[in-house]
Amino acid sequence: MMTITLQEVKIFNFRSIKEMQVTLDPAVTVLVGANNTGKTNFLRALQIALGTNHPFIGKEDIFIAKDEILPKERAAIIDILLVPHPDGEFNEVWVEHWGNAIQGELGVKEFVAIRTRIRYDSDHLRYVIEQCILKKWPNTDPSFWEKTALPRKLREVIPLEFIDAQRDIYEDIRNRSSFWGRIVADLPLAEPEVKEIESIMNDINERIVNTSEGLKQVKKKLELLNQTISHSDKGVSITPITRKLRDLNRGIDIHFQSEGSESFPLSYHGMGTRSWSSLLIFNAFISHQVEKNNPYHPLLALEEPESHLHPHAQRHVFDQMKDIPGQKIVSTHSPYIASQANLTALRRFSRKGAETQVSQIDMNSLDNESQRKIRRQVLNTRGELLFARALVLFEGETEEQALPILANAYWNKHPYELGISFIGVGGRDYLPFIRVAEGLGLKWFIFSDGEEDTLKKLNSMLKKAKLNDYQHIPEIIVIEQGDNFEQHLLNSGYQNELEEMIKQHELENAINEQHRVALENRWQPLTAENLNKKLKEAKTTYAPLIAEALINLPDENRRFPPKINELFDIMEQTLNLLPLQEVINEST
């Protein structure tokens, strides 16, 4: 039962984050965004504020703008806001724990706000971490500092555990400070019991050694060594099993058996199983802690729960993660995981120059139906768009096939590389996509047919999204005079090329070379009407062919029809496409 929530985090000058505010979901917050957009930095910031073992800090943790020399007095600030859950007043356990640190409208809207500061301490010539209570929220002045006593045991009561993508149960078993090690070390045994068990273990060791001639020899020879060095006859002991209970973690192994197979020790399993197991061990650890401690509000910062898992398991891991007690903040690159998250719990990280920005969908503006639509039409089928920079939306099937090929030729890069998702919405609505894009700060473009009906629908959609008519939105490209894409090509003087393409395609249907020659000889030039008809009949067949034909034109100026040119042009301007390459280079 959760009784509080880490509701909001505000960060100034931390690593790539100049200034950022993120609200968190009471259950699971999912951070998405391309690589190097600051997701991990955000989790690290939380770790510095609440982590049970916070990492080493240094000047690299302070934000610097491009071409800037770090001013010594600049401090990184991580503000966190803790509120009762459900809203209102803290229960008596938290009141007892925090006492007068509780702020806000008491009894109505209580909160505890804690500022963490990473500051250069010129007396000790190093960066230090300090914490104080904030009486007001938000406090937008990064230089504000108050000498207030921090609630004690902050990191014990609201511990944040950071689990990075490199987790591995095999490593955990060998590490005494891992969750595994901590569980194993927590044996409620009294001293005499420990002694008794250890003496039994010694007996076992002796028995094993005594039965092995080889080990006996080893022991004997090693004792010679001992004599020359220390003159003591304490002897050498060889312990096939551990001698001390506290080293138990070293000896324990987990055997994992999948259906119909032999049971294998974990080290024989693949990284997927090992990574996943590590997470399950964490669940065991936290579940145990929840029973022992009150007040207690564990936080889990988890990087890439999907790592090494196949898509189906990725969906499954999300469910298991939800079961871990406490509040979870998860960064992911998996559309399967992102798409399972609560819409309100999605945070998209992006970069503007050297700075991290974060956006989320404003749910207040969406009714249940819209939310359902987004889930069904966007997340379940096109989860990957959460990781894109821009969406290009259109209805036609031709466009769906042709646009990526044309774009590839235009920028000489695959659209995925550019972070562009081309999405054919088919007979459905643009609206859910627009809402997701607007909320998450994705750029979007529409490439629309010019039919009267289509345009009417388009404008009514824009109205619902509280946007201008399409005429006033340069990112919406509309084919003129009621035309569709094919007609646009015909009207733009590509008649010959299209005819040639159809001809070549039909000739390919020839059974043999003779047949082909015959067909070619019989070929009659097509009327505009027929051409159009043929194109319409086999849209999906011709779409890639059209694209291929266009990009192979010898005249470079004719490779991209006017409306396509118009679309790519506005995309290039808006997305600043060339500099994208630079951003990536700079950050790596």
Add this chain to the structure above:
Amino acid sequence: MNQPKLSPEQQRVVHHRDGPLLLVASAGTGKTLVLTERIRYLLEHKTGHYHILALTFTNKAADEMRERLNLDEYDNSVYIGTLHKFCMQTICDRGSIIGFDREPQIFEKVEDRLDILRQAFESDPRLQQILKENCHRNNFLNEVLDAISHQKKKLRTPHYDTALEMSEKSKLFAYLYERYNELLINQNALDFDDILVITYRIFNQFPGITAFYRRLYRYICIDEAQDLNYAQYHLIKSLCGKEFRNLMLVGDPKQAIYGFNGASSDFMLKNFIQDFDVPKENKLELTENYRLSKQIIAAANLLQPSTMQENQAINGEVKALSFPNEDAEADWVINRLQTLIQEGHQDIEGAISWENCAVLGRTRYVVKKLEVKLKQHNIPYYYKRTRDAIESESELIRCFELGMYLLINPQNRLHFQKLLELLNLDNLWEKIDEQSWQDGFEMLTWTANYLQNAEIIQHFKILLTAWQYLIGSEIRFRETMRVLEKYATKTLHDEERAMVCNDIKMWQENWQSYLRQTNSKQHNLSSFITQVALTHQPQHHGLALLTVHSAKGLEFEVVCIMGMCQRTFPDYRAIKNGGKFLEEEEHNAYVALTRSKRLAYLTYPRQKYMPWGEIKPQQASRYLQKMGLEIITIQNEDDNTRHNRQPNPKTH
């Protein structure tokens, strides 16, 4: 931690949980023990989650409780501190709701407050006019300040309401109060009275906050409740609100001392009982005495008939001794203390250190001889000053001292008021606002016109002469002292004269030390006074030298009370004035005696050297007789063992 054994009557208090509780506990009945043990009990046997609020009267008492509780264990789940500290904390924690974003600054000085008031006048043309027309500007300002302070002590916030039937003056003052407070708040400042007023306002105006405090502090305990005043009591009452009943007041009406502050044990004995419906079974009293040894209780009970029950466990020691002179008296005291520290005492657990011992005198001069000898013997000691920070003991030199403060700062109302009280001119207070003076000396001269008493007129005449040497560019402190000394020799007698001479000597020493520490070009009266104040920084290491007044609230294993002779203790002034003064003096003797937990030695010299060389025979204090003590007469300072017992004077 080993739990102290509790008597059944103590246990009843310790195990009390919900509901109001009044505990009357006289000195030594284990009041602090019971209070801390109750807090410990509430912390260790928790049902639910809560903190405890314990308010004490002094920081020292808070420290002691904290130490006894071993607070690390309970960390922040109990707040122990003075009411003022708690209020200050509340303003810091919650003040933003009424505009205090940062910790407010406290304006304690009259000058700072006057500045604010002047700004208030300047901010409004109408007020500017009023001030301009008033020919006694400074007095008028002071009067306003007093009126504001008076309102605040009654927890009244400014309410400028013309509809009320108020005199023009009251209306003006109310308006000024409002403007004054606005200006304070704009500067993020408070005056001292405000600390309670503002907290009271927060508690009343924001029920959410008070409700939160009641959620947080399920139990509230108030120590030394006999000294609660109007503002303090009502503040606590407003914190408790209508439904909160877990309030415990602990006090000893017999020890009420802060009467000047508007304090009254009525708040504890009457208002609390009534306001919180304290049932009969929750009115408890501790009578068994534990702190004090059997001997001390016996003597104290004789001095002030009280219901203190005897402590049979520890016998202790109370002895009265007389010595040929003050030197012998001081020698014996040092000797006795050294012996105790070396050898210990069967009635005192563990070793005795200088910190466990104190020497008391009715006035600071009683221990003067001792102080010199302590210095010679290199024995660590400190002298503890009283709260009012007036240096002199005799009336004449107190007047002189107060006059010096007024010469430095004629706006100093606090000291002017004290001076008028000393001169029996309280009624003059009203006339002050009609006056304006160029400087302090003119102010003092003006005061002289109203003196009635012939003796005081004579005193004052000489004081004016003395003060005159202190004004102008060059101060002639030595002349001043000479004038006063001459006058004392000529007109004063006996104790009065001795007291004045001692005071003069002290001021001369102060002056000497000032001269040694400053460049002659920088000499001026105000730097001199500052220097004097600075050299008396409190420290607490070694043997405590105390006056009866500065000993309040302190406890020691061993206490020597020196100068237990007539006209010293009781003081000659109390004898002269009689009546309630004499009553209070007996109270003082009771307090002095009960500062000791185990051993008390009451000593006096059979003769005293007056500062002018005369030898005056001394008689045993009437209190020694009242305490039923046999006086051991020490004949020869070299031999403490050979003495004969003088029969109790009572049997004569």
